[in-house]
Amino acid sequence: AQTVTQSQPEMSVQEAETVTLSCTYDTSESDYYLFWYKQPPSRQMILVIRQEAYKQQNATENRFSVNFQKAAKSFSLKISDSQLGDAAMYFCAYRLNNDMRFGAGTRLTVKP
Amino acid sequence: DAGITQSPRHKVTETGTPVTLRCHQTENHRYMYWYRQDPGHGLRLIHYSYGVKDTDKGEVSDGYSVSRSKTEDFLLTLESATSSQTSVYFCAISEGLTGYYGYTFGSGTRLTVV
Numbered sequence: 001a002q003t004v005t006q007s008q009p010e011m012s013v014q015e016a017e018t019v020t021l022s023c024t025y026d027t028s029e030s031d032y033y034l035f036w037y038k039q040p041p042s043r044q045m046i047l048v049i050r051q052e053a054y055k056q057q058n059a060t061e062n063r064f065s066v067n068f069q070k071a072a073k074s075f076s077l078k079i080s081d082s083q084l085g086d087a088a089m090y091f092c093a094y095r096l097n098n099d100m101r102f103g104a105g106t107r108l109t110v111k112p
Numbered sequence: 113d114a115g116i117t118q119s120p121r122h123k124v125t126e127t128g129t130p131v132t133l134r135c136h137q138t139e140n141h142r143y144m145y146w147y148r149q150d151p152g153h154g155l156r157l158i159h160y161s162y163g164v165k166d167t168d169k170g171e172v173s174d175g176y177s178v179s180r181s182k183t184e185d186f187l188l189t190l191e192s193a194t195s196s197q198t199s200v201y202f203c204a205i206s207e208g209l210t211g212y213y214g215y216t217f218g219s220g221t222r223l224t225v226v
Contacts, residue, residue: 004154033211045202045217052211091154095211098143098162100204102154 004094006103013082014111020067021077021106023092030054032096034068034075039089039105048090051075084110115139118203118218125225131190133221135203137183143206144186145215146170146178148199155202161186193225 004025013019025034036048051059051068058066063083067076079086087110092103116137125131135144143162147155157170159178167178175197177189190197200222204215 006154033214035211035214043200043220045204045215047214050211050214093155095214097209098160098168100145100157100215102147102156104152104154 004092004101004103006090006092006106008106009104010107010109012109012111013079013086015082015084017082018078018080019082019108021079021090021092021108023075023077023103025073025075025092025094025101027073027094027096029096032094034066035093035095035100036064036066036075036077037091037093037102038086039091040085040087045091049077079108082110084112086110116203116205116216116218118201118221120221121219122222123224125193125223127194127225128192131193131223133188133201133203133223135186135188135218137186137205139205139207139216140183141205141207141216142183143209144180145204145206146176146186146188147202147204148172148197149202149220150199158188158201190223193223195225197223198225199223 032053034051038046049061063080065078089105091105094101119134145160146158156172161167161180179187203218207213
């Protein structure tokens with residue numbers, strides 16, 4: 001079974017600095033998708049960024065980018081120029097067809 | 113997102129009572145999912161549906177049943193609620209099977225079983 005591991009339960013970053021959240025996963029498949037979701041205190045799950053496994057180029061969405069290392073099964077999220085509004089729980093997720101698996105989450109605190 | 117709503121937003125119930133949570137979508141998406149969120153576990157799949165009256169079990173389905181009689185509604189029922197089912201429940205929808213489509217989530221239902 002596919003598993004997703006986020007080894008950092010909590011992280012903190014100074015406003016305007018850069019932070020990287022780690023994620024590793026386990027799979028025997030070659031074609032799948034990876035996601036980062038943000039969950040602010042409102043509880044809403046918000047898609048941050050998506051990566052297709054067959055694409056070598058790392059995905060980027062404004063201040064958010066990923067470092068996708070397929071052979072190492074690693075999918076980290078980099079947040080540049082951190083803002084107070086980035087404070088939230090971040091979940092890494094792996095999807096293969098109808099199976100979307102989530103990590104336990106990393107709580108990000110942004111210090112002013 | 114306005115295209116998916118969950119009700120109720122909060123609920124407190126007693127052990128042993130049946131509970132039904134509702135997920136309603138206006139996107140006409142084929143795939144619908146129920147997850148539970150617990151500290152230290154992230155989100156775990158309870159049941160999912162791939163069409164009207166077509167459902168299947170997920171990772172943590174024991175004690176839960178689902179029904180989908182219309183494309184827009186996906187109901188999650190706790191047959192006899194237990195304290196271990198205290199959790200936040202999320203419904204999600206997807207237009208397709210591949211990850212290209214991603215999931216859109218409802219705003220969640222916080223269920224407390226006392």
